[in-house]
Amino acid sequence: MENQNKFTFSRRNFIRTSALASGGLLIGFNFFTSCEDTVVPPVDISKLNFKDFNAFIKIAENGYVTIFSPNPEIGQGVKTSMPMIIAEELDVPWEHVTVEQGALDTTNFSRQVAGGSQSIRFGWDALRQTGATAKHMLINAAAAKWGVNASSCSASDGIIKNANGDKLGYGDVVNDAAQLEVPEDITLKATTDYKIIGKDVVNVDIDKIITGKPLFGLDYKVDGMLYAAVLRPPAFGQILESYDASQAKALPGVIDVITIGEKARNYLNQDSFDRSAHWSVRLSETDKVVVIGKTTWDAIKGKNALKAIWKDNSLAESTEMHDKKLNDLLNGKEFNTMRSDGNVKQAFASADKVLERVYESPFLPHNCMEPMNFFADVTNEKVHLVGPIQTPEAAAKVVASLLNRNLEDVHVDMTRMGGGFGRRLYGDFVYEVAEIADKIKQPVKLISTREDDMSLGVYRPAIKYKIAAAIKDGKISGYHLKEAAVNSNMYGLIPHFFPAGAIENYQVDTANYQSNITTGAWRAPYTNFLAFAEQSFFDELAELLETDPIQLRLDLLKNVKDGEDSNIQYSAKRMIDTIKLAAEKSNWGKTKQGVHQGFAAYYSHNTHVAEVVDITLKNGLPLVEKVTVAVDCGIVVNPTGAKNQIEGGVIDGIGHAMYGDFSFKNGKPQDVNFNTYRLIRMNETPIVNTYFVESGLPPTGLGEPGLPPAGGALANAIKAATGQLLTKQPFVKSIQKHEANLKV
Amino acid sequence: MANYNLKINGKALTVTVDEDTPLLWVLRDELNLVGTKFGCGIAQCGACTVHLDGIAVRSCSIPVASLEGANITTIEGLANDKLHPVQEAWKELDVPQCGYCQAGQIMTATSFLKQNPNPNTEEIRNAMNGNLCRCASYNRIEKAVALAAKKMS
Numbered sequence: 089m090e091n092q093n094k095f096t097f098s099r100r101n102f103i104r105t106s107a108l109a110s111g112g113l114l115i116g117f118n119f120f121t122s123c124e125d126t127v128v129p130p131v132d133i134s135k136l137n138f139k140d141f142n143a144f145i146k147i148a149e150n151g152y153v154t155i156f157s158p159n160p161e162i163g164q165g166v167k168t169s170m171p172m173i174i175a176e177e178l179d180v181p182w183e184h185v186t187v188e189q190g191a192l193d194t195t196n197f198s199r200q201v202a203g204g205s206q207s208i209r210f211g212w213d214a215l216r217q218t219g220a221t222a223k224h225m226l227i228n229a230a231a232a233k234w235g236v237n238a239s240s241c242s243a244s245d246g247i248i249k250n251a252n253g254d255k256l257g258y259g260d261v262v263n264d265a266a267q268l269e270v271p272e273d274i275t276l277k278a279t280t281d282y283k284i285i286g287k288d289v290v291n292v293d294i295d296k297i298i299t300g301k302p303l304f305g306l307d308y309k310v311d312g313m314l315y316a317a318v319l320r321p322p323a324f325g326q327i328l329e330s331y332d333a334s335q336a337k338a339l340p341g342v343i344d345v346i347t348i349g350e351k352a353r354n355y356l357n358q359d360s361f362d363r364s365a366h367w368s369v370r371l372s373e374t375d376k377v378v379v380i381g382k383t384t385w386d387a388i389k390g391k392n393a394l395k396a397i398w399k400d401n402s403l404a405e406s407t408e409m410h411d412k413k414l415n416d417l418l419n420g421k422e423f424n425t426m427r428s429d430g431n432v433k434q435a436f437a438s439a440d441k442v443l444e445r446v447y448e449s450p451f452l453p454h455n456c457m458e459p460m461n462f463f464a465d466v467t468n469e470k471v472h473l474v475g476p477i478q479t480p481e482a483a484a485k486v487v488a489s490l491l492n493r494n495l496e497d498v499h500v501d502m503t504r505m506g507g508g509f510g511r512r513l514y515g516d517f518v519y520e521v522a523e524i525a526d527k528i529k530q531p532v533k534l535i536s537t538r539e540d541d542m543s544l545g546v547y548r549p550a551i552k553y554k555i556a557a558a559i560k561d562g563k564i565s566g567y568h569l570k571e572a573a574v575n576s577n578m579y580g581l582i583p584h585f586f587p588a589g590a591i592e593n594y595q596v597d598t599a600n601y602q603s604n605i606t607t608g609a610w611r612a613p614y615t616n617f618l619a620f621a622e623q624s625f626f627d628e629l630a631e632l633l634e635t636d637p638i639q640l641r642l643d644l645l646k647n648v649k650d651g652e653d654s655n656i657q658y659s660a661k662r663m664i665d666t667i668k669l670a671a672e673k674s675n676w677g678k679t680k681q682g683v684h685q686g687f688a689a690y691y692s693h694n695t696h697v698a699e700v701v702d703i704t705l706k707n708g709l710p711l712v713e714k715v716t717v718a719v720d721c722g723i724v725v726n727p728t729g730a731k732n733q734i735e736g737g738v739i740d741g742i743g744h745a746m747y748g749d750f751s752f753k754n755g756k757p758q759d760v761n762f763n764t765y766r767l768i769r770m771n772e773t774p775i776v777n778t779y780f781v782e783s784g785l786p787p788t789g790l791g792e793p794g795l796p797p798a799g800g801a802l803a804n805a806i807k808a809a810t811g812q813l814l815t816k817q818p819f820v821k822s823i824q825k826h827e828a829n830l831k832v
Numbered sequence: 833m834a835n836y837n838l839k840i841n842g843k844a845l846t847v848t849v850d851e852d853t854p855l856l857w858v859l860r861d862e863l864n865l866v867g868t869k870f871g872c873g874i875a876q877c878g879a880c881t882v883h884l885d886g887i888a889v890r891s892c893s894i895p896v897a898s899l900e901g902a903n904i905t906t907i908e909g910l911a912n913d914k915l916h917p918v919q920e921a922w923k924e925l926d927v928p929q930c931g932y933c934q935a936g937q938i939m940t941a942t943s944f945l946k947q948n949p950n951p952n953t954e955e956i957r958n959a960m961n962g963n964l965c966r967c968a969s970y971n972r973i974e975k976a977v978a979l980a981a982k983k984m985s
Contacts, residue, residue: 162930290926297931298919300867300907304932307866315861340833341850384870385850385857457871457879457932457966506869506932507966538872728926732969736929739968762876762964771961773970 102214103221104128107266112148112259113225114266117218145174145222151246151259153178154186161189161293162478162508164791165729166207168292170215172726173208176284177219177277180246180258187292189502208725209694209788220274222265229265230256245283279723279784288728293504305461305475305503306535313463313531314343316524317387319377319394320544323755324605325404327374331396336379339393341386348523349375351490355519374401378524384535402604407450407550407751410574413601414552417572418446423597426583427655430593432558435566439558443632447555447621448816451574451750452548452610453757455767458506459541460517463533464525466491471498471522476505476512483515487522510609514546539760547750548610549574549603553621557629558593564629564644566593569622573600575607578614584655585615585691586663587622590644605752611740612792615692616799617817620745623688623800624814627807637687637804638671658691665781666696666720673779674700674716683713686805688797694788696720696781699738701774701801703809708827710806712742712774715798720781721788727780730790735776737794743768745799749818766820836896840865841909851897856880858896859906867907867935871964878963881936882906888943907935910942918942921980929967937963941977951981 103117109131116129133146146154155171171187223243230248231238233256240251248256279285296303321327333345377394381387436442462475471493477483480500488495505512521534536544551573558566567587571577577598588594610616630637645667648660667689670676679685682704689698702714715738724730747766751758759765803814812826838845840863847862854873859865859882868891871879875890882891883905910916915923918941928934937960944951944959951959956977965973 165929288926290923291928291931293931294923294926294928297928297934298907298915298922298938299911300865300935302866304869306870309864309866383849383853383857383861385853385861389850389852455966457869457877457930457964459870505930507930509966538874538877732926732929732972735971736968739970740966743968761874762872763874767964767966768968768970769961769964770957770970770974773968773974776971 103218103270105266105270106131107263108133111263112146113262115145115218115222117143117214147258147262149259149262151257152184153180154188156188162505162512164733165726168289169208169726169729170211172284172289173215174219176282177216178223179244182284182289184246207789212786216276220276221270224271224274225265225268226258226261228268229261233261233264285723285725289726303504304458304506306458308463308474308503310531313533315381315384315387316521316532316534317379317391318520318534319391319396321374321398323404325400325402325755326398327401329397329399331377331394333394336390336393339390341382342379342390343382344380344528346378346527347375348378348520351523352519355490380528387535388537404755405603405605406753410550414550414572417599417601418552418554418570423570423599426596426598427588428595432566432568432593432595435558435593439560439565441559442556443629444556445625445815447553449551449617450817451550452744452748453542453750454509454511454610455542456507456509456511459536459538461533461535462518462521464521465531466522466525466529473518473522474501474503476503477515477518478508478512479515483518486515486519490519491522491526509611511546514608542760542765543757545606546608549607551617553618555621555625559632562633564591567591569596571598574603576600578618581655581657582614586658587644589648589653589656612692612795615690615796619690619796620799620803623690623797624803627804638667638676641667641689658696662696662720663689663691666718667698669779669781670698670700670716670718673718676700684805684809686801686803686808688800688804690797692796693793695790695793697793697797699797699801701805703805705809710809712802715774715776717776717778717794718781719778720783721790722783722785723787724780725787731778733790734778734794737792738776738798739768739773741795741798742802745802745817746819836900838899838904840904841906849896851895853896855891855894855896855899859891865906865908869932869935878940879933879936881939883939883943886943886946888940907939916942917983918945918980921976921983925972925976925979927969927972927976929969933963933965937973941980945981945984949981949984
């Protein structure tokens with residue numbers, strides 16, 4: 089392991105400082121881009137505009153520190169963990185730190201996005217460097233005051249000391265430090281010296297959450313704000329023909345009924361716009377009827393009183409049709425080859441045995457607990473947008489374009505989000521509310537009911553995999569994976585995930601069917617289902633090869649040479665260590681009678697995860713008792729937050745594999761609320777025990793990687809218990825069928 | 833529109849709303865008590881849970897007209913000078929992820945513990961089964977209810 093305190097930075101141009109008019113030091117920095125030489129942070133704290141910096145640290149004259157956390161918080165914990173990293177290097181007691189959510193810089197491109205579990209991974213260096221730079225400036229200021237050499241001074245817990253035993257608090261020297269140059273080279277702490285990183289730090293918003301303080305987008309209010317409920321087509325493929333608003337308008341709380349859609353259509357019909365696999369397909373097709381109410385209830389009641397006539401505009405699709413389309417693709421010849429090693433054709437031609445399976449998954453809605461909503465106030469001077477969005481920059485840019493405004497006039501404030509899971513990457517509701525506010529010229533909040541939310545449409549696409557393995561002389565000689573998906577296929581480095589590199593003849597092919605149903609990212613896109621398919625397949629392969637499922641993975645991983653192929657980013661060594669930790673902690677193969685185990689391991693989002701599911705049978709039905717999880721995410725910044733992410737990800741993975749079902753008939757979603765759409769509930773949850781591989785390597789994200797292995801480990805445990813092979817999600821349907829067959 | 837006299841968090845209040853307005857929207861839009869959350873509108877998710885005369889109910893599905901004289905407690909009224917033991921347990925175990933459902937979870941838990949101060953694991957799991965947590969912070973909710981019971985005994 090590299091000694092990290094010898095690792096110094098010299099790229100200093102992303103940090104600027106200024107003395108605050110009110111006293112104290114303001115440090116502005118930009119994670120991913122340099123700052124212009126001319127740009128300095130404001131001296132007036134109220135003028136923080138995040139224009140050139142995406143985060144700030146304020147050190148007040150009393151030594152207390154405010155960290156303006158830049159990235160959107162969707163429950164993944166970055167509002168706590170990112171400031172922890174700054175505070176560690178700044179070396180202040182965590183009790184002296186206050187965290188505030190930063191606003192969006194709409195003009196300066198940066199990665200102010202919650203998605204892909206990348207906030208911590210990308211922020212790690214810049215956050216540490218910024219904290220350390222501030223500390224060094226404070227030490228330099230104290231040294232100058234004492235007239236001693238800075239190298240003879242040190243700082244810890246907000247106090248600077250010199251060799252004579254003199255002490256100064258950070259607050260005593262902030263105003264002097266603000267006058268100093270930003271130092272060129274600074275030294276970071278050794279990981280062994282960490283006092284905050286690696287300790288449990290409770291969510292910084294905890295008090296507000298548990299006492300019900302306004303925090304979320306739905307809670308945001310301004311005087312005179314109106315509410316908007318939007319009536320959209322009930323089915324994909326339909327558009328508005330006509331509507332009658334007379335009953336809605338007769339309601340005392342309804343202020344107006346308008347239509348929107350024109351601006352979005354104009355924007356989306358630009359030649360350059362890539363409409364494939366985008367939220368906007370549905371939005372661009374039609375006008376929507378909007379009821380403006382005095383209250384939320386007025387708007388909802390008004391929407392329910394609307395009478396609209398819809399007409400078919402494009403194909404009315406159904407789940408049966410998707411099934412057929414995807415099967416045809418899998419059995420067809422038109423594929424894009426995403427990775428090809430050796431000669432798969434030959435491997436299969438000369439195989440002793442071939443195992444082939446098809447795995448199937450449905451569409452899934454995200455179902456964030458906080459339904460989609462957003463606030464907009466459009467005036468001649470500015471466009472003010474407030475609410476929960478994972479991609480504030482993109483939203484601001486589209487709104488500027490939609491309303492034909494300068495980007496500088498569009499200001500986005502981010503609220504805490506009641507879940508994201510990928511849904512809030514897509515800003516359709518932001519564009520809608522901007523168009524509404526532009527039309528009515530009054531501050532307005534768009535609100536969605538659960539029915540709107542579940543049927544207004546961005547879903548995980550339905551996907552099928554066909555996986556085949558060639559066996560020769562008791563070894564896997566060939567592996568061929570085909571993906572057929574609705575709208576879009578696996579992307580980036582996913583085709584290079586395990587078992588790429590471990591099997592000589594290896595090929596991944598993809599094909600897709602273009603649907604008018606909008607699809608997009610859903611927590612751990614593609615791998616949320618791909619991992620189940622592959623990890624179930626490997627379990628069967630182990631049976632076929634008469635070897636232990638874990639041993640099969642370990643043997644295959646021995647074939648992988650780390651660093652040999654730049655596309656292969658998983659580390660065989662790290663994966664082996666992770667698997668071994670899971671096997672040890674779960675007592676793999678040594679459980680008491682009646683307990684059945686299933687194993688899966690998966691690398692995604694730069695994190696290695698291995699899971700063992702323990703189930704028992706109750707009246708012949710599987711009861712998921714326990715999940716043992718081993719994780720290598722490098723340094724664990726905030727263990728309590730990290731475990732929370734894994735616990736949630738695993739149960740989410742089990743819940744959706746078990747119960748998640750979503751179908752279409754004549755273009756219409758068949759479930760629109762929780763009375764028929766089943767999410768996992770407490771009664772059905774296992775206890776999740778999480779163990780981290782000890783590591784001094786840079787941290788990686790945890791929002792997503794816990795989820796993908798869960799479905800596979802569960803399916804493998806059920807197979808071990810009942811012999812039932814599960815290849816189709818949701819499992820609950822197949823299990824019920826299997827039960828029924830057994831009883832007959 | 834009509835006037836309704838409500839007693840919320842110990843305070844007598846009058847609101848002027850339509851008779852079919854669910855308590856949830858009276859709390860959120862009329863009284864600025866936004867701690868009670870909207871999740872499904874059909875009493876399936878528990879995000880809107882409040883206490884009606886001490887019993888956990890779904891405020892999204894109770895019209896204001898049926899509440900004349902009732903005693904309502906919301907998440908805002910749970911803590912007095914200090915946090916309720918259930919809130920303390922939630923904090924101690926760092927339960928929330930996104931946090932949106934947690935007010936409803938806490939209201940269900942406090943009402944449940946009043947009726948059953950010494951629950952076993954199965955009773956906790958059954959009692960909390962009506963409250964969805966999309967982040968699936970269920971393990972911690974379960975542990976926090978048990979911890980709160982211990983704190984209160």
